[in-house]
Amino acid sequence: MKHNVLVIDDEDRFRELLSRIIGLEGFNVIQAKNLKEGLKELENNFVHVVVTDVKLPDGSGMHLLEKVKQKYPLIEVIVITAYGTIQDGVNAMKQGAFDYITKGDDDDKIHVMVERAAEKAQMQYKLRHLEQRVDDKYGFKSIVGESEAIQEAVRMAKKVATSDMSVLLQGETGTGKELFAQAIHQASPRKGGPFVALNCSAFPKDMLESEMFGFKEGAFTGAKESKKGLIEEADGGTLFLDEIGDMDIGLQAKLLRFLKNKKFTKLGETEERTVDIRVIAATNKDLKKEANEDTFRDDLYYRLAGFEIDIPPLRDRKSDIPLLANFFLKRLNERVRRIDDEAMNLLLSYSWQGNIRELKNIIERSAILAEGDAIIPELLPPEFHGDSSFKSGNPNSLKEMERIHIQRVLEQAEGNKTKAAEMLEIGTSTLYRKIDEYNL
Ligand SMILES: Nc1ncnc2c1ncn2[C@@H]1O[C@H](COP(=O)(O)OP(=O)(O)OP(=O)(O)O)[C@@H](O)[C@H]1O
Numbered sequence: 001m002k003h004n005v006l007v008i009d010d011e012d013r014f015r016e017l018l019s020r021i022i023g024l025e026g027f028n029v030i031q032a033k034n035l036k037e038g039l040k041e042l043e044n045n046f047v048h049v050v051v052t053d054v055k056l057p058d059g060s061g062m063h064l065l066e067k068v069k070q071k072y073p074l075i076e077v078i079v080i081t082a083y084g085t086i087q088d089g090v091n092a093m094k095q096g097a098f099d100y101i102t103k104g105d106d107d108d109k110i111h112v113m114v115e116r117a118a119e120k121a122q123m124q125y126k127l128r129h130l131e132q133r134v135d136d137k138y139g140f141k142s143i144v145g146e147s148e149a150i151q152e153a154v155r156m157a158k159k160v161a162t163s164d165m166s167v168l169l170q171g172e173t174g175t176g177k178e179l180f181a182q183a184i185h186q187a188s189p190r191k192g193g194p195f196v197a198l199n200c201s202a203f204p205k206d207m208l209e210s211e212m213f214g215f216k217e218g219a220f221t222g223a224k225e226s227k228k229g230l231i232e233e234a235d236g237g238t239l240f241l242d243e244i245g246d247m248d249i250g251l252q253a254k255l256l257r258f259l260k261n262k263k264f265t266k267l268g269e270t271e272e273r274t275v276d277i278r279v280i281a282a283t284n285k286d287l288k289k290e291a292n293e294d295t296f297r298d299d300l301y302y303r304l305a306g307f308e309i310d311i312p313p314l315r316d317r318k319s320d321i322p323l324l325a326n327f328f329l330k331r332l333n334e335r336v337r338r339i340d341d342e343a344m345n346l347l348l349s350y351s352w353q354g355n356i357r358e359l360k361n362i363i364e365r366s367a368i369l370a371e372g373d374a375i376i377p378e379l380l381p382p383e384f385h386g387d388s389s390f391k392s393g394n395p396n397s398l399k400e401m402e403r404i405h406i407q408r409v410l411e412q413a414e415g416n417k418t419k420a421a422e423m424l425e426i427g428t429s430t431l432y433r434k435i436d437e438y439n440l
Pocket of ligand 1: 142143144145171172173174175176177178179180242284356357360
């Protein structure tokens, strides 16, 4: 890619000469005679480097430098000073110029300098592009929803993001608590550091403890080599503790001790280590109630809930359903492009126990099954049609698992119910009852 260099000087011969020298190195050179023209060219072109005289007929190059740094901070500026006025160049560098050249400098010096400035600007453009992509994926922009309920939660989250306070995200399963935690991290001064997530309900007590704090080789049977805990992995960044309400009460005491002084000890070690992390916790339980009932430590609750944000369930913000459904459909980038009105009405009147995760799954599933270019009512699972006594729809519920399992076994048995009942190790009458119940 050819980099664009804007050369600003009112002395025609010098400007032409300098442009030729720079152009010979493969740069695309744009010329301007004065400050006004220069600013206009900056507006119309994607410039990497500006090379400007300090003295221009309608203002100073220093003024231009200031403007560029304000409006186009990724562009690098090189100033041209007259022979014997080094101080001008030094001043310009203090104001953020990349470097300066003096009229009369040899071509090689100019080449090397412009090349280096262009490389720096190019790196800055690349970095900004990457940051924008990360932001689109993990920042507040990734949270889809226009309802007042979700917008209020986003407003609160944006406010707390720039501070270093602990945050407690409260909401049903699948409402987007992890998405919020990531967005808060991304909008915080810690965004350059790691975001580490730990699901406290995914491990038995002892394992959770070693996952969090890490251990020294030989700390317990099976600890063949030392391991860093996630607390240490998150140093300089954010630790997201999901399902904190499921944490064992003994471990809660350890976590509280850590939160008080940011010091911890690895299992099997005596030496204390210090880390700098921010904690964001999430729960689908009413933690305040649990704290009052002594199933959760109230001192830990108050420390975590420095700032509490309620993430609303999908059924309380139905106006977001079409937006979210179309968002997930578009992301699949498939031949299925729309959701027909009747199917949308079914989505709107459903209870969404599994919230947005469930909506995402249903859309993805229906898009796979679709033969035309639209999601039609027939593609939605039976619980959407009201002709089944089964209405859970929650993909994590035991009944839903049972329904899916029976359906699968029936397919394997090619519809032979006696065979399917044998495979399931239940009686045929029970199987018939379940087929009826789940409308299979
Ligand atoms: N507002 C939203 N916009 C777009 N996608 C969303 C939104 N909320 C949630 N999602 C998506 O839904 C899925 C579930 O979200 P997430 O894992 O953040 O929920 P959760 O509340 O942390 O769930 P759990 O309590 O089960 O851990 C993810 O794929 C997430 O990207």
